[in-house]
Every structure is written in C-alpha cells, then in structure tokens.
Amino acid sequence: MPLDTTPILVGCGDVTDMTTPVEQGRSPFDLIAEAGRLALADAGAPGLAARIDTVAMLRLFADTSHRFATKLGTSTNPPKSVAKRLGIDASRYLYTWNGGNMPQYLVNKFAEAISRGEMQAAMVVGGEALRTQHGVERRGLDDISWREDPGGEPELIGDPRRGWSDDEDKHNIRAAITLYPLIENAIRGQRGASIPDHLKSMGKLFSGFARVAAENPLATRRDGFTAEQLATVDGGNRWIGFPYPRLMNSNAFIDQSAAFIITSVGLARELGIPESKWVYLHGCADGHDHWFLSERPEIHVSHAIRNGSRKAFDMAGKTVGDMRFLDLYSCFPSAVEIGCKEMGIAEDDPRGLTVTGGLPYFGGPGNSYVVHSISEMLRRVRSEPGSFGLVTANGNYVTKHSFGIYSTTPTEGQWTREDPAVLQAELDAMPKVPYVSEASxxxxxxxxxxxxxxxxxxxxxxxxxxxxxxxxxxxxxxxxxxxxxxxxxxxxxxxxxxxxxxxxxxxxxxx
Structure with a gap:
C-alpha cells in the first residue's frame, strides 16, 4: 500500500475551441478556467478545490515573444485570475518562465514537494487563445480588453534566460522556426540523406502524428495528412524555414487549454477521490543541454535527452521497451528524430510516438502543450491499469528537457528522486565547440x-x-x-x- 506522502495525479481536463466567434473576445483566463473545472470534475471530489494550496500557470505566448504580443492587455497575476474563476483561494500563485519543458518540470518539482509534506495539492493550468486574439486584433474590435487585476503578483518559476546568444541575435537567429531547420539539416547531414529523400522521411514520420490527431476530437488539424501530402510543397503547404513546409511546423494560432491536479495519497483518501483516478509518477528527470545551439559540438545530438531519459527509466526501474504509451515532444520533426535516436526508439515504433497527435496537428498552445500530453497520458494509463507511459517535454531549441513516467501501478516506499543538480553537472561538463564571433x-x-x-x-x-x-x-x-x-x-x-x-x-x- 502506498504511503500517505506519495504524490499522485488525480484529475485532468482539456478544452479545444475552434468555433466560438472571436467577436465574443473570450480571454485565455476564461478558456483556461474551463479546463480547470473539467480537471476538478474528473477528480470526483467536491472538497478538492478548497484544499488546493498552489496554482501554477504556464506563461502565455503573449508574455513570451514579441511575435505574439497582444494589444488586448493581460492580468497582473494570471494564475490568480484563473483561480478566482474556479473559487480557489490558494496560498501560492506561480507563473512560469517560457519553455515547453515546464509542465513536466512542474510535475517533477511538485511531486517532490508533496512527498516532503511541503504542499498538499496543486493545480497546473495552461492554454492559449491566439485564435481569438488574432481575430480580435485583425478586426479592430477595440471594445475588447483582457486587462484585469486580481491582486498581488505571482511567483516566477523556471529559467528566465532567453534561448539564443547575442551573436545569433545579430544574425536574426532567434525563433524556433529558424533554429529547428538548422538542427534538421544537421540531422540530414549526419544521416547522409539527399534533400528529396529526407523530405520524404520527415513526411513519413509526421504522417503518424497526423493519423493520431485525425482520431482525437481535441485536435485542431484532423485531416490525417499522408506522408506525400506533408512532403509536397505547394500553395497550401509553402516553405517556412527550409527544409520545413508549413504543415511540419507547430500550429500555434489555436484556442486550447488544459489542466491537471497533483496531490498526495493521504489527501486523496481523505477526500474520497476514487483510486481509479490515481496515477503515480514512477520516474522523472530534468536537465538542459548547452544553452545556445551554436555552443554544441554536435547539433544533431542531445546529451540531456540521452542522460535524462536514462535517469527517469532507472528511477522507475523500467526501460523504454516497458512503455505502453509514448508522447514525444514534437514541435518539429527534428525534435522527434533526436528524441528517438537518444532513447533508442524506432521512428516507426508500432506503439506510436504520440497520444495526442503532436504540436502541428493536435495543436501547439505555446508553452503549455505538455499539459495536454500529461492529461491525455493520464487517461491512457487509466484505461489500461498497470500500463506505463512516457511523456517527454522540450523547451527552447532541443535545450531544456523534462521526463515523466506514469502508471496506475503504485510506487513503493518513500517517493524520492535524485537531485537534478547531479544530472546537470554531468551535462555542464560536456565540451563546447571552438567558436569565433567575428569570422573572416x-x-x-x-x-x-x-x-x-x-x-x-x-x-x-x-x-x-x-x-x-x-x-x-x-x-x-x-x-x-x-x-x-x-x-x-x-x-x-x-x-x-x-x-x-x-x-x-x-x-x-x-x-
């Protein structure tokens, strides 16, 4: 029987809205709160909201990049804005720095806090209303404002450093749509593939993601694109950053939100949360590669994925072959290709590489996509009790990585993990490339x-x-x-x- 201090995830909820008229101007806080209500309902315990002492929200893209900045305004305390809509009066409100790794990072960090008795329950929320934001701004609907002041300021959590160097900045190398193509061509070089053959290979890889999205009612692109369609460059699938046409890029202009709740076995028992809802975190890890892509000796390699996944599997006492379900971070093909290589997963693995459909086809709600990955993974492992699932999360440019291994099977004894500083010290010790700023x-x-x-x-x-x-x-x-x-x-x-x-x-x- 698991100890009362054992951390478990107990509720999850997702929202995808492609139909609400943009004229209604629904804010991201309203959209995210809707997912929070679903997560509370999923847990099935009326008293849970009153026991949540921490609400953490993933940073909105409008607060992350000038490319997505909005004139509609925002909240002075985004997680508190969401909490107030849910009737939650938490003692801590956290707002993350940017990074697609942050949802899994929060799970890992909160699990540790719960196991130590430092936290009783947390809700993690995230989402984007970029479809509505873009529509409102394009139509000049000046009467719509998302400004609000719920009181106080959130705690900031994560790493505030930007993901590109000063030299890269001078050369307009600062966006994901620029840096991931650089990684992709490096992978092609390592494989010795021609441009046409590699384009077909990427199309085949991502057609598997598109097939999963076609069957997922929460996905935003459900066309089920074939490998040939994805690899054909035409008016509807133009080049963005060579070698990626549009349909191989993360799909950001969507309205999506998700939420999940993490607490302890003891509180779940006290509140009467059904054990059928309990999902345990068996293994986890966090670490980053050298911060700037231009520092890494091998652009097609990620030591953080290789070493971090090994730490997570070792903690769980499992191997990648023991995983029934996989959700590999999938903003671009290169992220998946590197993930597969470093973890020893075949790109055509019959288990499939995603449970959601991936960022280009399920939807890429900014920093919060992995909230959806985790939410869907909870449903999958619940549907097959005793099965295990792996979620990987990636921030910046194959830079920041987090891993989580989930199952309904209880963990044994006191839940503990190795200090993440141990892994980071290993990664920091890796050599950097000889580099020059001014070249001739x-x-x-x-x-x-x-x-x-x-x-x-x-x-x-x-x-x-x-x-x-x-x-x-x-x-x-x-x-x-x-x-x-x-x-x-x-x-x-x-x-x-x-x-x-x-x-x-x-x-x-x-x-």
Missing part, C-alpha cells in the same frame, strides 16, 4: 536554412566552420534571390565559400 576567410557550411516569407525566400542563415582553425561561426548570406534559391536548391551541407564581416554581421558567400 575560407569556410564551409556546417548547417543552414533559408527563411521564407509569403512571397518567397527572405534571408539565409549559416552555421559554418573556418577552414584554417575549425572554429564555428554564425552568419547570414547575401539576400539576393539568386543566392537564396541556389542555397536551397543545391545540397549545401559542406559547401565551401568565404566569410567576411559587414555592418556588424558575418556574411557567408557560397562558392
């Missing part, structure tokens, strides 16, 4: 991308190596259409050229 002379392309706008190629990005020293540098290319088109049409990995300094940036001219 003969060089070769290590990886690259061509970024597109609606009318075609916009600019080129290169991670290169100086021939004389082997040092890495970041650069842009000349922006004329002929250069950009040639860079994309030819396999430019390993391509020679020269780099020079111009107006504070490195410019690589392909040979």
């Amino acid at each position: 002379g003969p060089a070769t392309i290590e990886t690259y991308t061509v970024m597109h706008g609606k009318n075609g190629p916009d600019y080129g990005v290169v991670y290169g190596r100086l021939k004389a020293t082997g040092q890495r540098f970041v650069a842009n290319t000349p922006s004329d259409q002929a250069t950009l088109q040639d860079l994309q049409d030819r396999d430019s990995l390993g391509r020679p050229g020269t780099v020079h300094r111009e107006d504070g940036r490195n410019i690589f001219v392909p040979g």
